[in-house]
Every structure is written in C-alpha cells, then in structure tokens.
Amino acid sequence: MANAKELRKQIGSIKNTQKITSAMEMVAASKMRKAQERMARGRPYSDYMRTVIGHVANASPEYRHQFMVEREVRRIGYIIITTDKGLCGGLNINLLKTTLKDIKTWIDQEVEVDLCLIGNKGAQFFNNYGGNVVAASSHISETPAMADLIGSIKVMLNAFEEGTIDKIYLTNNVFVNTMIQEPTIRQLVPLDPEDDENLKNRWDYIYEPDARQLVEGLVTRFIESQVYQAVVENVACEQAAKMIAMKSATENAGDLVDELELIMNNARQAAITQELSEIVGGAAAV
Amino acid sequence: MASSDSTATVHCSIVSAEQEIFSDQVEMVVATGTIGELGIFPGHTPLLTGVKPGPVRLKLVGGEEEVFFASGGFIEVQPTSITILADTALRANDIDEAAAAAAQNKAEQELADNRSDIDFGRVQADIQETAAMLRTIRKFRK
Numbered sequence: 001m002a003n004a005k006e007l008r009k010q011i012g013s014i015k016n017t018q019k020i021t022s023a024m025e026m027v028a029a030s031k032m033r034k035a036q037e038r039m040a041r042g043r044p045y046s047d048y049m050r051t052v053i054g055h056v057a058n059a060s061p062e063y064r065h066q067f068m069v070e071r072e073v074r075r076i077g078y079i080i081i082t083t084d085k086g087l088c089g090g091l092n093i094n095l096l097k098t099t100l101k102d103i104k105t106w107i108d109q110e111v112e113v114d115l116c117l118i119g120n121k122g123a124q125f126f127n128n129y130g131g132n133v134v135a136a137s138s139h140i141s142e143t144p145a146m147a148d149l150i151g152s153i154k155v156m157l158n159a160f161e162e163g164t165i166d167k168i169y170l171t172n173n174v175f176v177n178t179m180i181q182e183p184t185i186r187q188l189v190p191l192d193p194e195d196d197e198n199l200k201n202r203w204d205y206i207y208e209p210d211a212r213q214l215v216e217g218l219v220t221r222f223i224e225s226q227v228y229q230a231v232v233e234n235v236a237c238e239q240a241a242k243m244i245a246m247k248s249a250t251e252n253a254g255d256l257v258d259e260l261e262l263i264m265n266n267a268r269q270a271a272i273t274q275e276l277s278e279i280v281g282g283a284a285a286v
Numbered sequence: 287m288a289s290s291d292s293t294a295t296v297h298c299s300i301v302s303a304e305q306e307i308f309s310d311q312v313e314m315v316v317a318t319g320t321i322g323e324l325g326i327f328p329g330h331t332p333l334l335t336g337v338k339p340g341p342v343r344l345k346l347v348g349g350e351e352e353v354f355f356a357s358g359g360f361i362e363v364q365p366t367s368i369t370i371l372a373d374t375a376l377r378a379n380d381i382d383e384a385a386a387a388a389a390q391n392k393a394e395q396e397l398a399d400n401r402s403d404i405d406f407g408r409v410q411a412d413i414q415e416t417a418a419m420l421r422t423i424r425k426f427r428k
Binding site for chain 1: 299301302303304305306319320321331332333334335336359360362364369371
C-alpha cells in the first residue's frame with residue numbers, strides 16, 4: 001500500500017500543474033478570439049484574390065507571364081507554415097505528416113524539393129529529419145507584419161523566376177472551427193486555373209494599361225495575401241489547438257487527482273482499520 | 287442577367303485587406319482606373335486594370351448611389367461580376383475629413399522640409415492619396 005505522505009505530495013504537484021494548464025487554456029481562449037477576428041477580416045480579400053487569380057489563369061492572353069506557364073517539374077518548393085511554440089496538440093505534426101506524404105510522392109518521381117520554413121517548429125523538425133531548407137524565419141508575432149514574411153518568400157519567388165524551382169506550394173493549417181484544423185496544401189505558382197466551365201472558352205481580358213505590369217503586380221499581391229492569410233490563420237489554429245490541448249490536460253489532471261485521492265483515502269482507511277484491530281487484539285490478549 | 291424589374295444588374299464586391307466592405311447587385315460601377323475614369327455596366331467584357339486613389343461610385347438597384355473611397359489596388363471585371371481588390375477602402379461617409387486634411391498637411395510639410403532622409407516616393411503617394419480622399423468627400427458627401 002502506497003505511502004500517504006508520498007501520495008499527498010503527488011496530488012499537490014498535479015494540482016499545481018492543473019493550475020498552470022487551466023491558466024494557459026484561458027490565455028489561449030482569449031488570444032484565439034482575437035486571432036480569429038483577424039483571420040475573419042482578412043479572409044474575404046484572400047478568397048476574392050484567389051478567385052480573380054483563378055480567372056486570370058484561365059484567360060488566354062497574348063502575353064503569358066512566367067507565373068502562368070506550367071513548366072516541366074524538376075524541383076519544387078514548399079512554403080511550410082508552423083507555429084513557433086509547442087503545447088498545441090497534434091497541430092504541427094499533422095501538418096508535417098501531410099506535407100511529408102506529399103513531398104514523398106514528388107521524390108518518388110525524382111523531383112527535388114526545397115523548403116521554406118516559417119515558424120520554429122518546422123525548422124526544428126527539418127533540422128532532425130533533413131531536407132534542403134533554403135529559407136527559414138521564426139518568431140513571427142501574433143500580429144504578423146507582411147515585412148517579416150516577405151524576405152523568406154522572396155528567396156522562393158526569385159528561385160522560381162530564375163527557373164531553378166518549377167512549382168511552389170503553400171502548406172498551412174486552415175481553421176475550420178475550434179475543434180478542427182485542417183492541414184492544407186495549395187499551389188501558389190504557376191497559377192492554378194479555377195475549374196469553371198464558363199471560363200473554359202478562349203477569352204482574354206482587356207488590360208489597362210499593360211498586361212505584363214498588371215499581371216506582375218496582381219500575382220505579387222496574390223502571393224503576399226495568400227501567405228499573410230496563411231500565417232494569420234495558423235495563429236488562430238495554434239491558439240485553438242492550444243486551448244483544446246490545455247483543456248484536456250486540465251481535465252486529465254482532475255481525473256488523476258480523483259484517482260490518487262481515492263487510493264490515498266483507501267490507504268488511510270486501511271491504516272486506521274489495522275490500528276484498531278491491533279488495539280482490539282492487544283486488549284483481548286491482556 | 288436581368289433582375290425582376292428588368293433592369294440589368296451585376297454583382298459587385300469591394301474588398302480591402304481588412305474587410306469585405308460591399309457585396310451586392312448593382313446597376314453600374316464608376317471607378318478610377320489607372321488610365322482614367324471607368325463606367326462599368328452589366329455584361330462588360332472581361333477587363334483587368336489597376337485602381338488609382340479615388341472614389342468608387344456604385345449605382346444600387348433602385349437608383350440610389352453609394353460612394354466609396356479606394357486607395358489603390360485592382361479591378362477585375364467579368365460579364366456577371368465586378369471585383370474591386372482595394373488596398374484600403376472606406377465608405378465616403380466614414381472618411382474623417384479633418385484627419386485626411388491633417389495627413390495631407392503633414393505630407394506636404396515633409397516634402398517642403400526637403401530633408402534628405404525622407405522617402406520621396408512614399409510622401410508623394412501619401413499626398414496623392416489624401417488629396418484623392420478629400421476630393422471624394424467634397425464631391426460626393428451629402
């Protein structure tokens with residue numbers, strides 16, 4: 001039978017942990033609300049941007065920007081967005097697993113893979129796992145500024161323009177609701193045409209003033225907005241996942257305490273019973 | 287696309303990086319494109335152009351007009367939809383005239399100071415933007 005004093009110590013330490021996890025849960029919940037708001041505000045822009053880009057990719061212009069031309073794929077790039085801190089359940093691991101599966105299908109086709117990592121967790125993971133990391137940035141704040149992200153993305157885009165990378169994917173967690181965060185992989189460049197029958201016929205925009213300039217500007221803005229939105233969304237996912245993880249940790253701690261208290265009470269009761277029976281036995285002997 | 291009262295309408299959305307500010311059927315859109323003012327009716331041929339800082343006027347179903355201010359961005363026109371991807375967009379009635387005038391003064395002052403460490407391009411863009419904002423207010427505010 002376990003020692004009552006030891007048990008009491010264990011219960012105390014679990015209760016302390018529980019206090020910490022429940023505080024973290026509350027912090028995450030309040031941060032999540034803000035992050036979710038930020039995400040919701042930015043979503044329409046990035047969604048419309050994607051639609052417009054989908055239209056543009058369907059057009060058959062006299063001028064085809066290199067962002068619109070599908071090339072033979074020899075080397076591809078992934079922009080992988082993970083969180084900076086842990087304690088958010090399976091969020092990062094789910095994303096990385098999905099990404100790795102995708103990467104593997106490319107490697108099987110003898111395509112080389114370059115990685116651009118945003119967020120600490122991805123950097124740590126690929127440090128151990130291996131992989132050709134061409135750019136990494138971490139310690140993105142909860143209110144990310146475009147300027148913090150542009151540097152590492154620029155490396156990828158330059159490589160694309162030079163022709164060393166033939167495709168760029170963006171992978172991040174998409175916030176579905178508080179309980180569900182979906183790892184998603186989306187193609188950034190070359191532009192992915194939208195599947196719309198109405199747009200399949202040959203047509204083109206009137207460009208004012210100049211197709212090249214416009215498409216270039218639009219594509220730059222598109223990539224910025226997609227990456228920015230992905231980062232903002234990832235922050236919301238992180239806080240949601242953290243909240244859930246901490247909630248279940250708090251609940252688990254509660255269960256543990258209950259269990260241990262039961263054992264402790266059992267032990268105490270047994271000790272009392274034993275003492276009593278010893279006294280009674282002793283009295284009978286006299 | 288004809289609505290019930292037989293006037294043609296087109297779906298117009300104005301989104302800025304911060305929010306979706308307008309999304310509904312309209313009868314006409316007047317915006318400031320890179321090379322001049324554009325009036326867009328339903329069924330317009332596909333068009334892609336930049337936006338210069340200036341007013342965006344929407345003629346709503348029923349004839350009412352609503353005025354927005356866009357500070358730059360892109361317009362995509364499809365026969366059945368018009369999308370304005372603005373850098374920032376405001377309802378004309380929400381513009382703070384005093385703040386805009388102050389911002390313009392500040393930018394002009396910066397330019398007049400003629401210091402070497404200012405970003406000339408940015409200051410000029412600021413002046414253009416605030417001037418367009420003030421123009422929008424003075425012209426369309428009821």
